[in-house]
Amino acid sequence: MADPLAPQDDAALLALRTKIDALDRELLAMLNRRAGYAQEVGEIKRRQGAIVFRPEREAAVIAGLKSVNTGPLLSDNIAPIWREIMSACRALETPTRVAFLGPAGTFSEQAALGYFGSSIVRVPCASIDEVFRVTSAGAADFGLVPVENSTEGGVARTLDLLLSTPLFIIGETSLFVRHNLLRAQDSMDGIQAVCAHPQALAQCHAWLSTHLPHAERRPVASNAEGARMAAQDTSLAAIASTRAGSEYGLHVVAPAIQDDAHNRTRFAVLTQPDKHPSPRASGRDCTSLVVSVRNRPGALHDLVVPLKEHGVSMTRFESRPARSGGQWEYYFYIDLQGHPDEPHVAQALQALRDCCAFFKVLGTYPLDTH
Numbered sequence: 001m002a003d004p005l006a007p008q009d010d011a012a013l014l015a016l017r018t019k020i021d022a023l024d025r026e027l028l029a030m031l032n033r034r035a036g037y038a039q040e041v042g043e044i045k046r047r048q049g050a051i052v053f054r055p056e057r058e059a060a061v062i063a064g065l066k067s068v069n070t071g072p073l074l075s076d077n078i079a080p081i082w083r084e085i086m087s088a089c090r091a092l093e094t095p096t097r098v099a100f101l102g103p104a105g106t107f108s109e110q111a112a113l114g115y116f117g118s119s120i121v122r123v124p125c126a127s128i129d130e131v132f133r134v135t136s137a138g139a140a141d142f143g144l145v146p147v148e149n150s151t152e153g154g155v156a157r158t159l160d161l162l163l164s165t166p167l168f169i170i171g172e173t174s175l176f177v178r179h180n181l182l183r184a185q186d187s188m189d190g191i192q193a194v195c196a197h198p199q200a201l202a203q204c205h206a207w208l209s210t211h212l213p214h215a216e217r218r219p220v221a222s223n224a225e226g227a228r229m230a231a232q233d234t235s236l237a238a239i240a241s242t243r244a245g246s247e248y249g250l251h252v253v254a255p256a257i258q259d260d261a262h263n264r265t266r267f268a269v270l271t272q273p274d275k276h277p278s279p280r281a282s283g284r285d286c287t288s289l290v291v292s293v294r295n296r297p298g299a300l301h302d303l304v305v306p307l308k309e310h311g312v313s314m315t316r317f318e319s320r321p322a323r324s325g326g327q328w329e330y331y332f333y334i335d336l337q338g339h340p341d342e343p344h345v346a347q348a349l350q351a352l353r354d355c356c357a358f359f360k361v362l363g364t365y366p367l368d369t370h
């Protein structure tokens, strides 16, 4: 049993809590003043027909606060706190409808809440295709889709749809992905099949081979869908987040079963180009492209030269087959550091455009502020 507090500690605790209560009231009053200003901004935007969500402004608010933070609050805590504040302020201006791979409890939902804050209208979708469809049709203002995973690489369906639809990227966010084996009963005995999204099954491949070598690996549309199935059938287990586990009343029979302890997934935030202007330069930006080059000696080298010449860093380079009748041609997905408003980036992009058979900017957006 803990020692009872000495009387002087008791008094000190009471005095500190009284100060905290008083400060919380001041904070609340200040937050309400802030919310009032956001409503006024919302009025101006409504008059101008301007868009409410400004990712570069939100990134600048967070970066500015981090740069002046003197502690003891950790700088890493600034982003989640202010994301929530701005999410609540934004909701007073207009509702933000966000489509993601559902149902409730998926990592995609977690990423959407981390990026936009919790004051959003959630639009869970059954597949990545549906996220693109719903966002293209305007039934959601934004769509959030997984783009790449640190263990498994690019998410093929997302890359293909980024190429073929007009949606463009206005933001990115990434998430540590911890997978758990979940089940209706608290035991590993008698599991006949493990249901999860193919990416999750792949990210837990070694663990499954060691611990459940005879169980079928059953790919389903999302991890949360697997959790829903496991809740209804005791012969099944699911791989999903602890959130999905509590959502469907499942036990965590084995925690953190992903093969890579630092497993991360990066998500892109998409919108319709005619509905949203491209975010302005924030100082820490990424530009995503997809290009193809004619199949000839030195073609790949020609892609890299303009970047080197103009001093632009490439942070990602990934290829996908172009499906051009077995011709072994490829699309290259490239992420560059910087914004086209910066002259050296604009020059590098122009030079790339000149040497590519196909060239599409997928979006320019502030880097993840987490």
Ligand SMILES: O=C(O)C(=O)C[C@]1(C(=O)O)C=C[C@@H](O)C=C1
Pocket (backbone or CB within 6 Å): 038, 041, 042, 052, 053, 054, 055, 057, 058, 061, 085, 086, 087, 089, 090, 093
């Ligand atoms: O500055 C704006 O444009 C606002 O609408 C205010 C605010 C904020 O709360 O700070 C809210 C939403 C935008 O995404 C950016 C910032």
